[in-house]
Amino acid sequence: MSIQDVRGAIAKLTSDALVAAGVPFADQHWDNVGETPSKDAAGTYSVINISIPQLTEETIGCEGVDAILGSVNVLLYTPKGKGMKPAEDTLLAVVKAWIAENAKRGSTTAPTLRVRNINGPNGLAPDQRPHQVTSLSAAFTARVP
Amino acid sequence: MPVFRDAAALEKHLKKALDRLQAETLITVQSELGSTKVSPYDTGRFRSSWFASEGTGTGAVAPEGTNSPNTDATGLRVDASKTYTISNSLPYAQSVAIEGKVVSQPANWFFDFQNARIPKIQEAAARVVKNEFSL
Numbered sequence: 001m002s003i004q005d006v007r008g009a010i011a012k013l014t015s016d017a018l019v020a021a022g023v024p025f026a027d028q029h030w031d032n033v034g035e036t037p038s039k040d041a042a043g044t045y046s047v048i049n050i051s052i053p054q055l056t057e058e059t060i061g062c063e064g065v066d067a068i069l070g071s072v073n074v075l076l077y078t079p080k081g082k083g084m085k086p087a088e089d090t091l092l093a094v095v096k097a098w099i100a101e102n103a104k105r106g107s108t109t110a111p112t113l114r115v116r117n118i119n120g121p122n123g124l125a126p127d128q129r130p131h132q133v134t135s136l137s138a139a140f141t142a143r144v145p
Numbered sequence: 146m147p148v149f150r151d152a153a154a155l156e157k158h159l160k161k162a163l164d165r166l167q168a169e170t171l172i173t174v175q176s177e178l179g180s181t182k183v184s185p186y187d188t189g190r191f192r193s194s195w196f197a198s199e200g201t202g203t204g205a206v207a208p209e210g211t212n213s214p215n216t217d218a219t220g221l222r223v224d225a226s227k228t229y230t231i232s233n234s235l236p237y238a239q240s241v242a243i244e245g246k247v248v249s250q251p252a253n254w255f256f257d258f259q260n261a262r263i264p265k266i267q268e269a270a271a272r273v274v275k276n277e278f279s280l
Contacts, residue, residue, distance in 0.1 A: 031252070049251075049252040050253070051252075051256070053257040054261045069261050071260050072253075073243075073252075075244055117260060122243070124240075124244065125239055127240070139256070139260035
């Protein structure tokens with residue numbers, strides 16, 4: 001098992017949903033990859049952070065059981081002053097993709113994801129930057145074959 | 146396990162246990178958010194600005210120069226049937242917690258705390274209360 005398998009599974013799920021909703025891969029910025037978005041004020045782009053803070057659960061009497069728990073946070077930057085619809089429509093596509101994943105049966109060849117505690121879309125208070133920031137976050141658990 | 150011959154006394158005992166569970170969770174969450182191991186740290190004002198309150202947040206922030214964990218949750222008369230909020234109202238709090246614009250912690254520090262740490266705090270609080278109230 002590699003952590004990359006788990007990260008890849010949630011990243012692909014999220015990325016594909018963003019592409020389908022109109023945010024091309026070139027405008028998606030990932031952990032330690034393309035961290036510095038260079039979009040002008042008229043453009044839309046996203047920053048996605050994935051972390052896996054827990055890999056095992058402590059148990060009595062053995063070395064612990066696998067319990068992979070992660071967090072994913074999608075930040076969507078849309079032009080300011082254009083309303084919330086573009087951001088909310090895009091992030092709704094991501095929510096639908098996450099929920100659809102939960103309905104799938106477990107796989108014997110790829111990580112099985114379950115996404116829960118979906119929080120958002122939440123618009124952040126505008127500051128001096130030219131973009132509105134909308135956040136969508138969730139926790140996920142993964143089971144690897 | 147104590148024996149109750151009066152339903153009202155049992156109800157009172159359980160209510161006290163639930164209040165204690167709520168208080169223990171609230172105090173520990175605030176304490177950990179005030180720690181430099183959890184909150185991003187530069188001057189210390191951010192970690193000092195986690196305020197606990199009944200109902201919605203108060204909008205309070207720590208004065209400039211503050212650099213110690215806030216402990217106001219310990220002073221609340223916690224009632225398990227009510228809602229409590231721990232909030233940080235600094236103008237840059239959303240950028241730090243939600244956008245992850247930090248250097249001293251991972252970008253997802255807040256969501257990791259929310260999703261991985263808070264459930265553990267709740268479990269630990271439940272164990273403490275279970276022992277304390279002989280449940």
